[in-house]
Amino acid sequence: MNWQKRTKQWERECVKTRRYLWLRRRRLKMFQISPNNKVLDLGCGDGLNIKLLNQMGISKVFGVDISSYLLKIAQKNNPQTKFYLASAKKLPFKNGYFDVILIDSTFYHFFDDPKSLIEIRRVLKKGGKLNFIEAHKSFLRKLIDKFTLSSFANYLPFFKGRQFAYMAEKISLARWLEKEETFLKSLWKYGFKKIFLKRDLLSIIGSYQRT
C-alpha cells in the first residue's frame, strides 16, 4: 500500500475509533470552558469535540487540522464552524486571538517541535488556557495496546481498525509515551504554568495557563 493510501486509511480509522461520547463530554467538562471563550480545537479531526462543545453552549469554536479529508467531514458535521487547513507550526490567526486552545490526542504529533509550541503560545492571549487530552502510559493502555497488536485482534472489527491506526502512529505515539513526563515538566520554558494535570485509566488531562 502506498503512503497516500495508508494516510487515507489511517484518517478513516481515526474517525471510527475513539468515539465514546460520554467520556469525551466528561473530559471536556473538566476544562470549565466559558460560553464566551474563543476556542481553537487544534488537530480537530472530524470535529466531534466541536460538536460536543457546541452542545455544551460553547459556540465560538474554530477548527484546525492538516487533513483536508477530515476537515471536509468536520465542516459537514458543523456547518456553522470555521475550519482551517493548517499545521500547528503556522497558525492562521493574530497574536492572542484565543482564550482557549484544546488539543485532543494530537499533541503527540508535534510536542517536540518548538516551532509549534511557540505558535500555540502566540495565538493564545495572556492568561489563556492550553487544555489537552493525550495518551498516558497506564496499565490498561498497555493491556489494550498488547491485545491490539496480537493476532486475535484480526477477528474483531473494532480492534482490527485500532490496530491499523496504532501501527500508523506507533513511532510518534511511542515517542510521546516515552517523553511525556519530561515534556510536561518543560512546558514552563515555553511560557505555560500548570493549572491541573489529571490521569485517568487511559489518558492524561492537562490544563496550563499562558503566562
Ligand SMILES: C[S@@+](CC[C@H](N)C(=O)[O-])C[C@H]1O[C@@H](n2cnc3c(N)ncnc32)[C@H](O)[C@@H]1O
Ligand atoms: C488522533 S486524531 C484526533 C482528532 C481529534 N482531536 C479527536 O479527538 O477526535 C489526530 C489529528 O491530528 C491531526 N494533526 C496531526 N498533525 C498535525 C499538525 N501538525 N497540525 C494540525 N493537525 C495535526 C491529524 O490530521 C488528526 O486529525
